[in-house]
Structures are given as structure tokens and as C-alpha cells.
Amino acid sequence: MLKRIFIFGVLIGMALVSTGCAVFLIGAGAGGTVLWQGGKVISEENASMTQAVSATKAVFKAKKINLTTEVTKNAVVQLRGEDTKNTKIAVDIFEVSSHSVRIEIRVGLGEDIAGRQLLAQIKKRL
Numbered sequence: 001m002l003k004r005i006f007i008f009g010v011l012i013g014m015a016l017v018s019t020g021c022a023v024f025l026i027g028a029g030a031g032g033t034v035l036w037q038g039g040k041v042i043s044e045e046n047a048s049m050t051q052a053v054s055a056t057k058a059v060f061k062a063k064k065i066n067l068t069t070e071v072t073k074n075a076v077v078q079l080r081g082e083d084t085k086n087t088k089i090a091v092d093i094f095e096v097s098s099h100s101v102r103i104e105i106r107v108g109l110g111e112d113i114a115g116r117q118l119l120a121q122i123k124k125r126l
Contacts (some may be wrong), residue, residue: 031098041119044102047126052093052101053077055125059118065089087111089118 045052058082062065069080075095082088087108094102103122107114 012078039106039112039115041105041112041115042102043119044096044100044125045123046099047101048099049077049093049095051126054101055122056091056093059121063121099100
């Protein structure tokens with residue numbers, strides 16, 4: 001009986017050791033997602049979709065952010081770009097109503113301050 005318990009314990013220990021790498025990789029991936037989501041700046045503004053998109057593009061141009069992608073789906077416009085330091089910038093503009101939008105900004109890997117500065121520049125142009 002004691003021998004069976006010992007063998008069972010060894011088998012469980014081996015299973016835990018052999019799956020440790022997978023658990024570590026899953027945990028590391030989840031941590032990256034949290035970091036990226038944590039750096040998202042969100043704001044609702046009283047502006048039309050057209051005004052918000054124009055203001056965002058004007059800020060991109062003024063800050064020398066190269067607009068790499070613009071996608072419009074349903075009531076969402078996604079603008080993607082890179083600044084002069086190759087930092088990725090993502091701005092999603094959701095139409096809440098005909099006179100209201102929600103702007104979501106991500107800069108790099110959770111650079112909250114840079115995202116807030118970008119939002120402040122967009123608000124000035126609305």
C-alpha cells in the first residue's frame with residue numbers, strides 16, 4: 001500500500017514538473033494582456049464620428065505619427081500608427097450616438113501617460 005502511494009506521488013510530481021513550462025507560458029501571456037489592457041485610455045466625448053476621426057488624424061499628423069491602418073466596421077473606426085520611435089499607437093473610435101463617441105487609446109505596451117497626452121490633444125481639436 002505504501003509503495004502504491006509513493007508511486008502515485010511520484011507520478012503526480014512528474015506531471016506537475018512536466019507541465020510547469022506550459023503553465024509558465026500561459027501565465028506570461030496573460031500578464032502581457034493585462035499590461036496592454038491596463039494602458040488603455042478611454043473617454044466619451046460629445047462629438048460626431050466624423051469630428052473625432054478628423055481630430056485624431058490631425059493629432060497623428062502634428063505629432064508625426066505615421067498612419068499605417070484605417071479600418072471602418074459598423075460603428076467603429078480603428079486607426080493604427082507608429083511614431084518616430086516605432087512605438088505602436090492604436091485609437092478606436094466608437095459611435096455611441098450621432099453626437100457622442102467613445103475614444104479608446106493604447107500607446108506601446110501600456111504607456112498610460114502618453115495615451116493621456118494623445119487624448120488631450122484630440123480633445124483640443126474636437
